[in-house]
Amino acid sequence: MKVIIIGGGWSGCAAAITARKAGAQVVLYEKTDMLIGLGNVGGIMRNNGRYTAAEELINLGAGDLINITDRNTRHRNIEFPGHGHAWLYDVNKVEPEVRKLLQNLGVELHFMNRVVDVEKDKNKIVGLYISDGNYVKGDVFIETTGSTGPMGNCLRYGNGCSMCILRCPAFGPRVSISARAGVEDLQGEREEDVYGAFSGSCKLCKESLSEELLKEIEEKGAVVLKVPPEDINIDKLKLKVCQQYALREFAENIILLDTGHIKLMTPFYPLDKLRKIKGLEYARFLDPYAGGKANSIRYLSVAPRTDDMKVKGLENLFCAGEKSGLFVGHTEAMSTGALAGHNAVRYFLGMPLLILPKVTAIGDIISYANFQMATKEGRRKRYTFAGAEYFKRMKDIGLYSTDNAEIEKRIEKLNLKDVMNQKLI
């Protein structure tokens, strides 16, 4: 049985792992030369409700990637406005480890292979076309191409290509595979009929910070700096993907986190204004390179799906990550990816597909985000364990917990302990 995964970001990697553990032959196509996609410039784990989800993943038997990010954590349990107990992984360490893990598991990796079209037989995908014209066949497909970019979208719905980690101009743009298979994409909105949203943070080059400031950040993990009053721009919060960071504090302050680079919690920030702030006089952007004017645009390509992560209207296409909803974050990508990978194998074997119960945070967010996608207001929201509306919901319905034993019991009670560790074939 051959599962083909399109896209090697966090969700694609998570899907590859669970599908492989369930016993399938797994082939992953990635258009760039690196795995984990935007994870190469992210780094925030276990903050707020993400802690619960990370522990759930471990107990479900899909904690492989969490283990890697935990192992490569630079700062544990730091606080910054709106966020408790955040762990920051080192973005310069994680990708090679993920690559090694997938290789050791026997996942067949194809880098710099851009999937551009599908061959269908009725409602079933039978094969994929790579941009060089090659054709590959598979039994089940998982689309994790994300919803970010490419340049045309970043231009039409944003401030143009900002040269982000996806490097579309160099490796070619992502193509929506579900759309090629005839299932129309849904879009997130940031305002009334304004589609897409900006990625929520940039990275500064460490060496460009003053010695003093760098020392402070490296010690504390997070530093908050005041924005000069004349430069405060509340409207900019509307632009952001990450509503958990769309707080007043984020407009009045600059929040810097140490994730190996220095993460600046704003979609973009004019360089001359940034350099007015003490300690940042020599600042320069590392990601996106043009962080002074723009950032990537996301949520333009969400596939309609059911709660088992199967794309509606197609028999054998699953999806995960941003492709599967207006999700934000690595943990969310790993959660949806793990379920998609596991269910791909169940589908092939004719087993009932796993739908995670709503008494788990992961099961609840998957179903809640799906339900919300159907409403106009819902399409203007983002779904993350880390904040905004969904974290509130987690607390309200008692899903939020930082008690490992309690979370373990939760999964055990559902008879789901290590479910994704089982070999099915």
Add this chain to the structure above:
Amino acid sequence: MNYEVRDCIDAGSEYCPCHLAESGECILCSQLRDKNFCDCINWKGVCIYQEFVWNGQKAKEGRKEIQCVLLNKEFIYDDLALFTISVPHKLAKELTSPGSFVFLRNPISDHFFSTPISIMDVNVEENRIVLALEVKGIKTKNLNLINEGEKILVRGPFWNGILGLKNLYKSKDGTSIVTTRGIGQAPIVPVLKKLYANGNKIYVILDKNPYKDIFIKKYLDLYNCELITTTLIDENGEIASEFKRILLSILKNEQVNIIHSSAADIINYNVLNLIGETIDFSCCNNAKMCCGEGVCGSCSVKNKYFDIERSCKLQIDPRNILEGRRLL
């Protein structure tokens, strides 16, 4: 067939985006065709939409006519002449690739006398181009009125004179076959040069009809080609049996990487049918061209795979254009 690697010969050049983009007909970009979102299944390395927006939401200026001098007119037969034209260095440089052509016009004639002629040879040191002109109809007769030393208008560069360029470029260190007939000899010269530069042994199967002799002999020697002269097509319009035998025998005995056919579409199509799917193929683009900029529509092609496209710009494997083609 579902996905096809299609390309626009002008994409990413200084002439892109063109009028097609301006009117929502871009061959490659979904944002400049019928969608509001990116769907880059055929990506050439530049975002055409971005170029379009940055160019003020309008097409780049097209090619201009340049006043050049007709240096030499060498008549091989009464109705076949080699024109040597002195052109600016930039234009000469841009006309070196296989499939290059220009539009020529006599300055005393109207714009619609402009006629596309393939480049046979380029000298980038002395900035000269050589073209074979078949004096046949109203436009070529008109060009023939120009005397040596007089002005001639050249519009270019254009590049889509060959379909399947990708196949041609990737053929290296093997055996290649080039079949040609009549005036089709002229545009194979840059093809031979490319194949030779890529280390291929070249067989040229040549039908000199309707001329008495070969007019590219010099180049066949230069690129070390093995020449076989025969008839490509019989009176009934069928592929000649002798030609078929020669072609199949080379295919049987050698590892052939490409067959390039430079003749009428009926011959190109028959050669394609004869060789099947296994060998790469390229051929001359025989579409009638008038503006070369995707506007006039005279080069439109339509087949069972796609609706109307402009073949002055559409670069595609000839299999996908000749098969199922309507109005062959």
